[in-house]
Amino acid sequence: MAEAKKLPVPQGNPETAPFWEAAKQGKFMIKRCTACGEPHYFPRSICPFCFSDKTEWEESSGEATIYTFSLMRKSPTGPYAIAYVTLKEGPSLQTNIVDCDMDKLKIGQKVKVVWKPTDGAPLPFFTPA
Amino acid sequence: MTIKGKAYIAGIYEHPTRHAPDKSTAQLHAEVAKGAIEDAGLTKADIDGYFCAGDAPGGLWPMVDYLGLKVRHMDSTDTGGCSYLIHLGHAAEAIAAGKCSIALITLAGKPRTGPMPPRAAGAEADFEAAYGATTHNAYGMCAMRHMHDYGTTSEQLAWIKVAASHHAQYNPHAMLKEVVTVEDVLNSPMISDPLHRMDCCVVTDGGGALIVTTPEIAKSLKKPLVRLIGHGEAMKGPRGGKDLDLTYSAGVWSGPRAFEEAGVTPKDIKYASIYDSFTITVLMQLEDLGFCKKGEGGKFVADGNLISGVGKLPFNTDGGGLCSNHPVNRGGMTKIIEAVRQLRGEAHPKVQVPNCDLAVAHGTGGLLGVRHAASTCILERA
Numbered sequence: 001m002a003e004a005k006k007l008p009v010p011q012g013n014p015e016t017a018p019f020w021e022a023a024k025q026g027k028f029m030i031k032r033c034t035a036c037g038e039p040h041y042f043p044r045s046i047c048p049f050c051f052s053d054k055t056e057w058e059e060s061s062g063e064a065t066i067y068t069f070s071l072m073r074k075s076p077t078g079p080y081a082i083a084y085v086t087l088k089e090g091p092s093l094q095t096n097i098v099d100c101d102m103d104k105l106k107i108g109q110k111v112k113v114v115w116k117p118t119d120g121a122p123l124p125f126f127t128p129a
Numbered sequence: 130m131t132i133k134g135k136a137y138i139a140g141i142y143e144h145p146t147r148h149a150p151d152k153s154t155a156q157l158h159a160e161v162a163k164g165a166i167e168d169a170g171l172t173k174a175d176i177d178g179y180f181c182a183g184d185a186p187g188g189l190w191p192m193v194d195y196l197g198l199k200v201r202h203m204d205s206t207d208t209g210g211c212s213y214l215i216h217l218g219h220a221a222e223a224i225a226a227g228k229c230s231i232a233l234i235t236l237a238g239k240p241r242t243g244p245m246p247p248r249a250a251g252a253e254a255d256f257e258a259a260y261g262a263t264t265h266n267a268y269g270m271c272a273m274r275h276m277h278d279y280g281t282t283s284e285q286l287a288w289i290k291v292a293a294s295h296h297a298q299y300n301p302h303a304m305l306k307e308v309v310t311v312e313d314v315l316n317s318p319m320i321s322d323p324l325h326r327m328d329c330c331v332v333t334d335g336g337g338a339l340i341v342t343t344p345e346i347a348k349s350l351k352k353p354l355v356r357l358i359g360h361g362e363a364m365k366g367p368r369g370g371k372d373l374d375l376t377y378s379a380g381v382w383s384g385p386r387a388f389e390e391a392g393v394t395p396k397d398i399k400y401a402s403i404y405d406s407f408t409i410t411v412l413m414q415l416e417d418l419g420f421c422k423k424g425e426g427g428k429f430v431a432d433g434n435l436i437s438g439v440g441k442l443p444f445n446t447d448g449g450g451l452c453s454n455h456p457v458n459r460g461g462m463t464k465i466i467e468a469v470r471q472l473r474g475e476a477h478p479k480v481q482v483p484n485c486d487l488a489v490a491h492g493t494g495g496l497l498g499v500r501h502a503a504s505t506c507i508l509e510r511a
Contacts, residue, residue, distance in 0.1 A: 010255040020255075040369030042256035048369040067373055068277070068498075070269030071322040072261065082266045084373055084498075091370030094499065096260045107277045123259050 005077035009120035015045050018057055020121035028062045028113045028124055030091060031055045041091040062113030063088045064126060071102050085111055085126050099127045131390055136221035137347030137356045137511070139231075140169025140340030141466045143447075147304045147454060149334040150242045154186050155195050157237035157336045162196055165338035170350045171231065178202040178229030178341075180220060182212035183248075184238040184457040192235075202229035208364075208502035209494025210404060210459040212236075213339070215504045217465060218360030220341040230343050237336025238457030245458065257499075264406065264458070265329065267498035269321035271375045272409040276323060278376050278424065281412065283323055285427035287314035289408040290327050290451050292435035297448025299477040304331045305452040328408040330450035330460070337462040344511075353473040359391025359507035366500035376424075378493055379503035380417030387489075387505035388419070395419045399485045400471045401442055402464035404492030405449040411435075414491055415442075418505065437480040446471065446480035461492040465506065472510040486510040 012020045019042075022029045031043040035052035046053050069083035081097040083105075097105055098114065110129040115122040142164030149157060158181070166173055179200045185192045189205045202223045206215050213236055220232040238245070250258065275281045291311055297303040309327060317326040347354055363382035367373055388394060395418055403418075405411045412426035420442060421429040434440035447453050447467040450460045468490040470476045476485075488508045495501035 008258050012255065016255060038369075038371060040371065042253055044252075044369070049371065068270045068274035068375055070266040070273055070324075071319075072263065072266045072269075073319055073321065075261065075263075077261075080261055082260055082262060082270065084270065084367075084375070086373065087370075092367065092373035093370050094257050094260050094262065094367070107274065 007116060007118045007123055009118045010123065012121070016043055019043050023115065023121045023124065026115060028060045029057050030060045030087065030089060032058045039089050039091050041087070041093050061088045063129065064111050066097065066105065066107055066109045066111060067092055068107060069097060069105050081105055083126070095124065095126050097127065098125045132218065132221035132225050132360060133358045133390055134344065134356050135225040136341050137344055137354060138339055138465070138469050138508070139342045139347045139350050139352060140165040140171065141469045142168050143337045143454065143463060143466050144237065144335040144456065145302045146335045147302065147333040148241050149239055154238050155192070157239070158185060158192065158235045159196055161237055161336040161338035162233055162235050165233065165340050169340040169352065171340065173197065175231050176200065176233045178220060178223055178232030180204045180216035180232060180234040182216070182236065183207040184236055184459060200229070202232070208504070210406065211461045211492035211494035211502055211504040212459065213461040213465060214490060214492050214506050215362050215502070217339065217341060217357060217506050218362060218504065221357050221360060224341065224343055230346060232341040234339040234341065235336065236338070236457060236459060236462040239334040240458050241332050241334045262496060262499050264496060265321040265324060267496035268407040268409055269324045270498040271413065272323050275376045275409065275413065279427070281427040283315055283325070284311055285431050286328055286408040286412060287311040288431045288433065289405065289411045289435065290314050292433060293405060293445055293449045293451040295436045296446045296480050297452030299479040300448045300453050303448040303453035304333055324407055324409065330406050330455045331452065332458065333454050333456055335454055335456035337456065337466050339465060354511035355469050355472045356509055356511045357506055358509045359387040359389070360505065361386030361390070362502065362504045364502045375498050376413070378413050378417050378497060379501060380414050380491060380493065380505065383503040383505040384418040384491065387507050391507035393487060393507060397487055398442070398489050400446070400468065400482045400488040401444045402468040402488065402490040403444050404460040404464055405445055405451045406460055408451070410493060410497060411444070413497070414493070418489065418491060437482060443480070443482050446476050459494070461494065461504070464490040464492050468508050472508055
């Protein structure tokens with residue numbers, strides 16, 4: 001019998017604290033560099049592309065498409081779908097596709113962000129749109 | 130400055146064990162070190178350089194002391210399963226620069242006996258730890274996208290396991306010696322779509338070691354001469370999520386660097402040791418190293434093309450990680466060892482490649498679908 005999955009509590013740090021504060025309001029934030037214009041995720045202070053420190057927080061639409069996925073058939077907490085999704089704004093990120101019929105997932109499928117509670121800030125997951 | 134021809138592999142040893150609950154991990158490191166030193170015809174006092182990775186308990190401090198080494202050069206670069214391929218390149222650099230003359234590289238551990246300690250968290254931890262990336266599903270995601278983009282099939286992936294099993298039947302130490310068919314692979318349980326159980330490597334205790342030395346010292350010893358003529362290393366990750374593409378690996382960078390330094394091309398290679406953590410790992414590496422075009426790996430591996438004596442590119446003639454051995458969940462060491470056996474003419478007669486004078490040993494380390502390193506070594510019979 002699979003045990004209910006206990007989500008890890010985001011530890012946060014000075015660099016990422018604004019992400020977790022916004023998460024508590026249900027806002028999914030990415031970072032955008034005002035020097036080169038590129039958005040990125042997960043958030044860094046210094047742009048991973050041009051190394052400028054002119055990065056700003058930006059709220060993402062939370063809309064994305066599935067880039068790839070794999071169904072873990074067995075785990076101590078039951079089956080789950082790990083995936084990379086590509087946000088409408090551009091960056092791709094690792095996540096799980098939740099609250100869905102896992103056998104019907106397809107590459108290219110539209111998904112949207114959904115928050116799952118932890119003992120601290122909530123964590124972003126994605127679910128079919 | 131190049132390392133081409135400046136370092137020779139004078140000693141190799143693969144621990145025969147695949148399950149070692151009765152030994153300590155440090156002890157296994159000592160046993161493989163002893164084996165490689167004896168294979169080279171040297172003594173421990175000759176060693177003046179030591180290389181180990183994350184599998185060495187406590188790292189360099191306790192290991193150098195436990196083994197009783199007196200070294201003037203050390204390196205504990207840890208890039209997972211390809212650490213030892215990188216160590217070989219770094220040992221060659223150190224030898225070429227005169228920093229040491231006889232380097233020992235060891236790998237050992239017991240993941241079959243008990244679970245491995247977790248990796249230290251990186252900057253991404255809060256943003257990824259909850260999603261349960263494991264080796265199986267991280268490689269599964271690569272395979273899923275490769276199939277989507279290039280039409281690669283499970284049947285084609287299965288041929289990689291079939292080829293490995295054809296080789297493993299002749300290896301008395303192989304964990305899985307039974308020859309399997311494409312149907313066997315497809316009928317094995319789905320672990321993480323689209324990878325079946327038989328697309329996955331074995332979990333074994335054990336280890337291996339290498340002795341790397343100068344041309345002069347190697348020529349004074351009794352073993353057939355094998356030298357490193359090209360080396361490359363590289364790293365790849367999602368890099369802020371821009372232009373994510375999981376259908377290629379860091380091998381697209383490490384491979385060309387190594388081939389260029391060696392002055393040879395994939396067409397010249399007689400034998401290939403390719404890290405086979407999963408079947409998809411092999412398929413992607415063959416493409417990335419240039420043995421076929423990107424997307425044509427499925428066609429390339431099908432119909433026994435990787436079986437020694439049958440196909441055009443004999444690979445992993447010891448049975449590889451898919452069938453023989455995958456000590457400490459790190460496949461780079463055994464890749465080098467089987468390549469050296471081939472170049473020495475010491476592989477099993479049933480799988481020995483005739484006149485094998487040029488080989489590649491290549492691997493990745495970390496999670497192919499998340500963050501990984503790659504390293505390529507071109508080896509030549511001197």
